[in-house]
Amino acid sequence: MRNSFLRKFTPATVALVLLSTVVPRLTAADADDLKVLRDQIRALEQKLLVLERKQEIKDEDAATAAKAAPKISITDKGFTLASADSANSFKLRGLVQFDARVFLNDNGIVNNSFLLRRARIITEGTFAKNYSFQIVPEFGGGSATAASAFTVLDANLGVTISKELQFKFGKFKEPVGLEMLSSDSWTFFNERSLATNLVPNRDIGAQASGELFNGTVNYSAGIFNGIADAASSTNADFDNEKDVAGRVFVSPFKNDAGSPVQGLSFGLAGTLGRQKGTSGRTAGYKTDGQQTFFSYAATTVADGQSWRVSPQFEYRNGSFGAIGEYVFSTVNVRPSATGAKAELKNKAWQLSAGYVLTGEDSSATGVVPKQNFDFANGTWGAFEVAVRFADLKIDDKAFPLYASAATNADEAANFGLGLNWYLSKAVRLTFDYYQTNFNFAPGSPLVSTTPLLRQDEKGFITRFQVSF
Amino acid sequence: MKFKHYILSFLAVAATALAQAKSIELLNVSYDPTRELYVNYNKAFAAHWKTQTGDDVIIKQSHGGSGKQARGVIDGLQADVVTLALAADVDALYANAKLIPQDWQKRLPENSTPYTSTIVFVVRKGNPKGIKDWDDLIKPGVSVITPNPKTSGGARWNYLAAWAYAKHKQGGDEGGKAFVTALYKNVPVLDSGARGSTTTFVQRGIGDVAISWENEAFLVLKEFGADQYEIVVPSLSILAEPPVSIVDKVVKKKGTEAVAKAYLEYLYSDEGQDIAGRNFYRPRNPTIAAKYDNVFPKLELVTIDAEFGGWTKAQKTHFADGGVFDQIYQK
Incomplete structure (x- = not known):
């Protein structure tokens, strides 16, 4: 002009x-x-x-x-190299979690320790727009009780047909547990709840998923090798059976801007399959402090149908967020290869809530501070408080034939209080207090033979994390 | 549940979802001045295809200098079809990336060129510099607008038409070379495509004469006013034959081979030919062409094959790196 x-x-x-x-x-x-x-x-x-x-x-x-030039992006969500049309890309992300764990009144049973909880280099990429991959090695050992060992946590390939239909092949999380499916970087607490003990973790298989009805319905359905509660696949399939797993998660008011229930979602997930052998039953259920409070007898084997069902909900409204889930998990076990078979029904639930004190939105993908922590400029990031109640109950029929009443608890009840400090989108400090009370099956001794279970578990777990 | 039952169920769900997700989208990668032609043609073909199959087809267009467009497809632009300015640019899809077979030009009638055009001049109203033929373009003080032959198919036709004129008049390629050398001394700016040259001449007010596709020249008069510009028809020009082809590797991958083939074949239909005529391209079909007899001027037209031994040879001799154009044109 x-x-x-x-x-x-x-x-x-x-x-x-x-x-x-x-x-x-x-x-x-x-x-x-x-x-x-x-x-x-x-x-x-x-x-x-x-x-x-x-x-x-x-x-x-x-x-x-x-x-036409390739795009380079370096943000607090990772480092990305992409072709000019974004059809081909390579992304590098990472996660490091450093814990300081202090246990109270435990008579020195559990070591107070520093721990490298997770250390991951996450590589992701897209080819020809519709084909993707993800490889996530774990260098942190992942457990407070196990020696650090390198594992391939996720390794999968994706094919996008449309927003409504996508396929994933390889090793990834089974679509069941609500908290399990959330990134462990951004859950309200630095350890997932007792309820997560009853859902499968990562397994090898194929899955179809997608969004329907303008994004208000999210579905996943897949077939997997099948794994026990809280277990992850070691790559080899331990039996000849397969599990199917599926989840439907509905956000009916997602598109109703301004509605107080816009952030309400609920869903149902489940698995069905058959398990065999010692690998077919859980290796153990753990507390927030990653201590095992229940495990089957070494000779107990899974043999028969197993199924799980888990109703779940999530609610986010401004600074407030809450999630809840109930898990009902059954497994057929024998005390030995030829012993009597029983179907055990274990149950767990958890309810967590958080509130961002500094006014930012609560989010399943992490709070984004309005201003990052910068001491020199007097800005402090975002602060969130959280509370959680959870419970896991073992079927009484498990004792004493399939698990020792003397060495195991049959119920763990837990509450937790947390303070999360988001120094930036990628950096979080968490200060969590957990207390877990144990109950025991009828016929168990007055004093458990497992020293860990003789008193409530009370622990402070502080975590410094970088996740991008 | 048996393993095979799981697999069958999984596949059934997937197949159902796939069937419902079907949609057809084509990308036509074309050269600069065909925008208006394919806007009209795409509407007609979509309606035709809907009638024939019941399916909806959406055709996206991409336009630019023909050489640049070919380079884009070679570099990965997912074109279902190319409708470029000259055969050499389509040949490049075979030579550089094997995206099409070597004999691609034999797959459709008229060497896969459903319409033709030629090269004419556009001058400002009143023809202030008295341009009548090619000789007038090399006179001192005449400013000539033509795009860059390294990137524009139309520019290559312009160059070869000028060469052919001089060759005929002076009786040899030496005359042709001397003529285009003098011609490009009068070119103040080289655009990358024909549409850019039109912008330079019409909207920026640069130059006394633009060497132009015939269809583009008519479009200038239609869009910017016959009271502002005139078309001057030289005594001799070249028969420009813009070719079309499906991009075999892309359509096989995308599953769009049938609709892409039909898209190009429909260019030869009566309706396709008529749309070409209405957009100032010369129809191949004699019956349809007769409708436009009073539109297109009669002039002597030489062919690329007869004058230059075909596009492969012409491209190598004149426009490849280090070729005649690089020798004669000083930036």
Whole structure:
């Protein structure tokens, strides 16, 4: 617009106007000079226009080249290299969790310790827009009680047909537990609840998933090798049976902007399959302090159908967030390969809530501080308080044939209080207090033979985490 | 539940979802001045395809300098079909990436060129510089607008038309070379495509004459006013044959081969030919072409095969790196 305006008032135009006022007074001889002058001005005008156009073309070429150039993005969500059309990309993310764990009144049974809880380098990529991969090695050992060992946590391939239909193949989380499916970086507490003990973790299989009805329904359905409660696949399949797992999660008011129930979601998940062998039953259920409070006798084997069902909900409204789930898990076991078979029904639930004191939105993918912590500038990030209640009850029929009443608790009840400090989107400090009370099956001794279970577990778990 | 039952159930769910998710989308990668032609043609073909199959088809268009567009497809632009300015650019899809078979031009009638055009001049109203033929373009003080032959298919036709004129008049390639050398000395700015050259000449007010596709010249008169510009038809020009082809590797991967083939074949239908004529391209079909006899001027047209030994040879001789154009054109 400006160029066009200026072009109308070029030196030629101005000169012609001026000349027109003086021409009548000029002689015929001067008229020739004027014509030459006029032509020269026109030639200069053309040269100016050509220079402008050349610059315009140069700018267009530069813009086109910039569009075709690969994109590099470095943010607090990771490092991304992407092709100009974003169809091909490679993303590097990471997670490091450093814990300080202090246990109270435990008579020195559990070591107060520093712990590298998780250390992951996450590589993800997309090819031809619709094909993706993810590889997540774990270098942190993942457990307070196990020696650190390298494992391949996730390794999977994805195919996107549409928003409504996507496929995933490889090793990844089975679509069951609500808290399990959340990133462990951003759950309200630095350890998942007792209820997570009854759901499968990562397994190898194939899954279809997608969003329906304008994103209000999210579904997943897959077939997997099948694993026990709280277990992750070690790659090898321990039996010849398979599990199916599925989950439907509905957010009916998701698109009702401003509604107080916009952030309400609820769903149902479950698994069905058959398990065999010692790997078919859980290796143990753990407390928040990662101490085992129940495990089957070493000779007990799974043999038969297992199934789980888990109703669950999530609610987010501004700074407030809450999640809850109930898990009912059954397993058929024998005390030995030839012993009597029983179907055991274990149950657990958890209810967690959090409130962001500094006004940011509560989110399953982490609170984003309005201002990062910066001591020099006097900004403090975001603070969130959290509370949780949880319970896990073992079927009484498990004792004493399939598990020792003397060495195991048959119920763990837990509450937790937490303070989360989000220094930035990627950096979080958590200060959590957990207390777990144990109950015992009828016929158990007055004092458990397991020292850990002779008193409530009371522990402070403080975690410094970088997750991007 | 048996393992095979799980697998069958899983596959059944997947197949059902896939069947419901079907949609057809084509990408037509074309050269600069065909925007208006394919906007009209795409509507007609979509309606035709809906009638024939009941399916909806959405055709997306991409336009730019023909050479640049071919490079884009070679580099991975997922074109179902290409409708470029000249055969050499389509040949490049075979030569550089084997995206199409070598004999792609034999797959459709008229060497896969459903319409033709030629090269004419556009001058400002009143023809202030008195441009009548090619000779007038090399006179001192005449500013000529034409795009860059390294990136624009239309520019290559312009260059070869000028060469052919001089060759005929002066009797040899030396004359042709001298003529285009003089011609490009009068070119103040090289755009990357034909549409860019139109912008330079019409909207930026640069130059005395634009060497142009015939269809683009008519479009200038239609869009910017016959009271502002005139078309000058030279005594000799070249028969420009813009070719079309499906991109075999892409359509096989996307599963769009049938609709892409039909899309190009329909260009030869009466309706396709008529749309070409209405958009100032010369129809191949003699019956349809007769409707536009009074639109397109009669002039002597030489062919690329007869004058230059075909596009492969012409491309190598004149426009490849280090070719004649690089030798004669000084930035």
